[in-house]
Amino acid sequence: MRWTQKPKPDSEKVKALATELKVSELIATLLLQRDIATFEQARQFFRPSLEDLHDPYLMKDMDKAVSRIETAIENNENILVFGDYDVDGTTAVSLVSSYLRSFYPNVATYIPDRYDEGYGISYKGIDFAEDNEFTLIIALDCGIKSVDHVAYANERNIDFIICDHHRPGDMLPEAVAVLDPKREDCTYPYDELCGCGVGFKLVQALAKNRNQTLADLQIYLDLVATAIAADIVPMTGENRILAKFGLAVINSAPRPGIKALIQNVKKKALTITDVVFIIAPRINAAGRIKHGNEAVALLTEYDLDQAEQFACEIEKYNSDRKDLDKQITTEALSQIHENKETQNFTTVVYNENWHKGVIGIVASRLTETFYRPTIVFTKSGDKLAASARSVKDFDIYNALEACAEHLEQFGGHMYAAGMTLKEENYAAFKEAFERVVQETIHPDLLTPEVSVDAEINLTDINEKLLRILNQFEPFGPQNMTPVFMTKGMKDTGYAKGIGIEEDHLKLFVKQNGSDGFGAIGFGLGNKLERVKNQAPFDAVYCIDENEFNGNVSIQLRLKDLK
Structure with missing residues (x-):
């Protein structure tokens, strides 16, 4: 070190x-x-005090988002709450849907299938909305780059509200409202919220409209704290306030789903680290092994006995995930040594049979082992899908942007990203990524600090x-x-x-x-x-x-x- x-x-x-x-x-x-x-x-x-949280209406388009939701409620429209299949996405969907259902019944949830639909807003999800007469979709933890998908929905008279925290592309989708503190034209004072955090700001704005107080919203903070911990966002500003109060909820009055996940943990009080290593992997396991819907079912269940049954299933998925993770990591290490790539500036591996649900974890394991920007690919339909992880202070998103000509699509953060490409472009991408990293990374960053x-x-x-x-x-x-x-x-x-x-x-x-x-x-x-x-x-x-x-x-x- x-x-x-x-x-x-x-x-x-x-x-x-x-x-x-x-x-x-x-x-x-x-x-x-x-x-x-x-x-x-x-x-x-x-x-820290909840009173130190910023006014949600400072976020660009918040007034439009609230107005559209209130119109949907007045007109008795069906609202679909759509989110990604990871912890941030499933907690966000659980948060917004359970809040809306507390006063309005026509609300359903949709989590895309990791294997069939992939990351983010899907045409299949929009078709589902059309078939079931949903006229408003609230997308959480995804959608900031879904220009074509939102256009497709607009043609079908389905409106979108996007709540995201990823970096926007050159063009924003033509949604009714785009809530993303990373928008260049958004002056919201804090831009490090996770997807669930942006969802909470929407709920906070709706609550303000209904003369509810922050005290009324504390029951949702166990979800927000879990997302903040899992998504590894900065523990500063609003994130730290929400995490602190969310941890208090987890330790004193968690929702039945979280209570069922932690009831065998023999600790007086859970810390954020415990949330990262105990709660988050289990919620993630549902989307990795079976379907993200199972995580939402757990997190929105109010009956403890039923929640315990869901938790038992999820425990099994988590056990399967551990076995797969171990096996694929071993195979990836063999591939790296066989190809004599241990001295490269990057670690890029591919096997068409690797389970798509655990390649992100394997990428993290390989980053720990070789301490290099790492990408793990597998086959997904007729394309290759990958998860990327970086080392401290190196922006992997920028590196991927420099290789964009070889990619079909990509998105993510400085330290973690996902992408797809055509199989015939794999070798060229691997070579380009190695070259870009070699040219831009400071040699010191290749040693853990x-x-x-x-x-x-x-x-x-x-x-x-x-x-x-x-x-x-x-x-x-x-x-x-x-x-x-x-x-x-x-x-x-x-x-x-x-x-x-x-x-x-x-x-x-x-x-x-x-x-x-x-x-x-x-x-x-x-x-x-x-x-x-x-x-x-x-x-x-x-x-x-x-x-x-x-x-x-x-x-x-x-x-x-x-």
């Missing part, structure tokens, strides 16, 4: 903020690194520090768990490898006679020899809590050592 130190804020600013907030200079430093420089910004950070917030001594660590650090939660991009570096640590003689393969490292460390702390390094078992016999070492780590036999103690979660 590359250890990089975050820039140190101006020392006068650190002292001034520490004095104003009555905190240590270490805490003031961490806040300034997160662009929190005033008392008011610190208040919003440590005491651990970004250090501050260098401290072990004597700086105590219960008070941990208590304040816990208030930095929820963590996520742009508000990651603080990482510290300490030099000249020594193990006190307890170092050992743990786990079945002994691939994790357990230590008890001290520094210059300080109090000792337990430390654990997941995946660092191969460094055992370096720390034996009290050999001094430097380490980067997060400060954690360890609970054992009812006793809670401070623990260092090591990220790397040297």
